[in-house]
Structure formats: C-alpha cells, structure tokens
Amino acid sequence: MELINSTSLCTGRLGSMILPRVRGWKCDRLVTRIRWSRGAEFSGACHYDRRLITVNLGRHNRYPYLLNTQAARPRSNRTHWWRPACRIELGDACQLVLFVFLHELYHWLTKQARRNTRRKEGRCDRFAARVLVNEYGCRMLDEHDREVPREDWDFQDLDSFVQGARSKRVRRPRLASASCPGPAPGALEIGAQGYLFPVV
Numbered sequence: 001m002e003l004i005n006s007t008s009l010c011t012g013r014l015g016s017m018i019l020p021r022v023r024g025w026k027c028d029r030l031v032t033r034i035r036w037s038r039g040a041e042f043s044g045a046c047h048y049d050r051r052l053i054t055v056n057l058g059r060h061n062r063y064p065y066l067l068n069t070q071a072a073r074p075r076s077n078r079t080h081w082w083r084p085a086c087r088i089e090l091g092d093a094c095q096l097v098l099f100v101f102l103h104e105l106y107h108w109l110t111k112q113a114r115r116n117t118r119r120k121e122g123r124c125d126r127f128a129a130r131v132l133v134n135e136y137g138c139r140m141l142d143e144h145d146r147e148v149p150r151e152d153w154d155f156q157d158l159d160s161f162v163q164g165a166r167s168k169r170v171r172r173p174r175l176a177s178a179s180c181p182g183p184a185p186g187a188l189e190i191g192a193q194g195y196l197f198p199v200v
Helices: 011-022 093-112 121-136
Strands: 002-005 031-036 042-047 052-057 065-068 087-090 139-141 174-176 194-196
Touching (some): 042 093, 052 093, 087 093
Parallel strands (some): 002 174
C-alpha cells in the first residue's frame, strides 16, 4: 500500500501507525492520501474502483477531540430503535487520521470479502475504535462523559466477517512524500521517496 501525506503531520509517524494495519489483508496497489480538508473537521472516503482511500483533516481542530461514532449496540422498544451516544476521545491529529483511515479500510475489506457494503457504518466505527482503545488507550464515552462498558460497543467478530479479504501473500507497503525529518522506528530510508516499512 502506498501512503501519501500532504499535511504538515509527520509522515513517518503516520506510516508507523497506519501501514501495519494493512498487513495480511488484500491491499495490493491500494493508495491512501492524507490531506487538509477545505473546511470540515474531518472526512474520509473509500473509492473502490480507484483503489483509493482519502482522509481529509481540518487544520484548526482542537485536541483531545471527541468524535461521535455509531459503535454502540442498538436498542429498541415497541415503536422504534435507536443507538445510544458513544464518542471516542482522540488525543491528537494523528489519532484522528488513524480512526478515519481504519473506518475506510473496513469498507475496503468488506468489498474485498465480497460482502454487502451497505449499512456498515457501525462495524467500521467498531473496527477503528478497537485499535484506538487497545493500542492508544483512547476512551469510549457516553453523552455524560462516562466510560462506555466494552461489551456495549465491541460485540461483533469483525475480522471473521471480512475473512475473505485476507491476503495469501505478504507485500512490502510503500510510503511516499515524507514530511518530517528522520525515519520512523523500524523504517528503512529510501531517499526522497520516503520510507519503506518492512512487513514481517
């Protein structure tokens, strides 16, 4: 996978956070572009036909950033159903980029697994939130800023759902357009092109 960053965020750090996420999945020739948004605080898109994920980041966001998700388990009564508020607290801009990327990556994996891609926003948010909570200590909060119990939002076997998107061969993801000095840990410097992150 190729990662192209045109923001002022450190490309090496973004690469060390994002590129390991694609290991073992069918992401050959997939390109991820990270750029400044034209006004929105953030947005993302997965363009299946172009093999492209875009992540747009607001320049003036304040952190920690509370992002509303659809990760909570739906509830219902006799007349209607609803989804309780469930917000993830992200510590910095790189974590926000990672969340949006992972959300769009799950859309991509759903398509590669030949699953129906409609109405998957909750699954995509859970897939992203799981990484941010497990690896970065982010918190899932309700509307009163109380921590949401894990079982209320992490209740599906997301990996099995997209098992058909598993790759049978391991490739070396490529990182282009480095925007910060020095390689990220574990990266091999390849000159002006950026960094190459080995897949093990």
